[in-house]
Amino acid sequence: MSIEIKAPVFPESVAEGTVATWHKQPGEACARDELIVDIETDKVVLEVVAPADGVIEAILKGEGDTVESGEVIGQFKEGAAGEVKPAAAEASAAAPQAEENSAASGDAILSPAARKLAEEANIDPNAVKGTGKDGRVTKEDVQNFVESGKSAAPVAQPAAQMPQVEVAAGERPEKRVPMTRLRASIAKRLVSAQQNAAMLTTFNEVNMKPLMDLRKQYKDSFEKRHGIKLGFMSLFVKAATEALKRFPAVNASIDGNDMVYHGYQDIGVAVSSDRGLVVPVLRDTDAMGLADIEKKIVEYGTKARDGKLGIEEMTGGTFTISNGGVFGSLMSTPILNPPQTAILGMHKIQERPMAVNGQVVILPMMYLALSYDHRMIDGKEAVQFLVAIKDMVEDPARILLDV
Structure with missing residues (x-):
């Protein structure tokens, strides 16, 4: 039985949200009430859990996509535990070349959200112990690693994950990161306070x-x-x-x-x-x-x-x-x-x-x-x-x- 995965119904003060992290990928087994996706609004992060035991059938809204209140963001198949894809196949569907290189070199397998967080924190994913299926490193694993203070001096990323860029003399490296909805909301309110209040x-x-x-x-x-x-x-x-x-x-x-x-x-x-x-x-x-x-x-x-x-x-x-x-x-x-x-x-x-x-x-x-x-x-x-x-x-x- 196929079930629609919908974004939560937002309060009146929240117009829309952004898909922050998919914790489960298509074909991956989910237990009832298990966290599958986070929706970030300008105030809080809302969690969407699995409606029953089964698998994610399809993802209609990827990470970073804007969603409205109650909008369908994916499809869920109830009771389809037998259709779970092997973790290796699932990973290769998302990033074939990167996963092949990781498997060949013994590097850790990361979810997209975990990889992004590891790059932002400038840590070596191989130093993080994965608790996901087949040893997959999840976003929570990276967060726990950072909070534990175990991340020492920055370690260079493997070539397949972090391409080395030749920087000309005199250039300064930059990194552009989109402003989160919460940060944008804070900025808007603070500017408004200064403009509208004496x-x-x-x-x-x-x-x-x-x-x-x-x-x-x-x-x-x-x-x-x-x-x-x-x-x-x-x-x-x-x-x-x-x-x-x-x-x-x-x-x-x-x-x-x-x-x-x-x-x-x-x-x-x-x-x-x-x-x-x-x-x-x-x-x-x-x-x-x-x-x-x-x-x-x-x-x-x-x-x-x-x-x-x-x-x-x-x-x-x-x-x-x-x-x-x-x-x-x-x-x-x-x-x-x-x-x-x-x-x-x-x-x-x-x-x-x-x-x-x-x-x-x-x-x-x-x-x-x-x-x-x-x-x-x-x-x-x-x-x-x-x-x-x-x-x-x-x-x-x-x-x-x-x-």
Whole structure:
């Protein structure tokens, strides 16, 4: 029985997608619910699984092709396990000459997606252990190899896979890589934010010693009770939540000529991934404890690295926090995440000489930056909001006492 393989039904905010990777090729056996193809949209990577036990009969949309919501991208034959093509024959159908050379030389057999990723990462495919059928190296094998840190100095690719190009003296090598849908979407939104908002940034600095002392005192007890480490991000999220309750304009958004004030705090946390920057949202942070926030952030970070974040997890949000300090940034001006009207930037903690009661004291200091839309937020409110966060971080008891 032949079944159509269709692209997932995209949400209203997603117009189209791109076929990222076919994990199965025509004639290759598939188990029910086994991943067969990834569809990349401008927000997330959607997975399509096998509808039943059988084989891929035909691929109608190849890797890199644009697909619309619900479009047929291939044909699947249910219960056709006996018609599975040998891996060698299947590979030769895709790239006859390359596979013959690989078989003759003992080189690893790679799927097209794995070969492309290996070339981009500049690693030797023969060093990657294949877990696919008949030892085939899959895209996941290459990703795991790169993440494990085993890839040492770049190794020259075999001639059949990476032709040697004679570069004339004075020339500079270049590599052109198409922009992913997610990266293109990020670029479009950031440019739009700068063009359409009256964006302004105010700065302050915060003494992190009280927070660091608090964390040092309770980190073991916290981890033992909740099974998660206590980080600074959860404390900043709680401080921001309290400040948002006191300054509703910072928690608002602009919709055309309307100003929308939100009676809840949904804080987005910027997370870096191989595909680009994503901003999953912590819902109703006022009702979340520190442990709940830490667990959710870890969960989102893992999903972002694996490309498993769902659209619903990145939709909405009334405020955003971005922590460039984890990469060593000392100061920056974060860009708004529309339609939100403000974003908080955290930075590197660095010891600096500070004047305290007429004495020079070495303290661990952090610069804070608040970018805001001046159409919605006055400078006075923005400064007071940032000062409120500074006060709560320097004296965490203020969060508990609501002062």
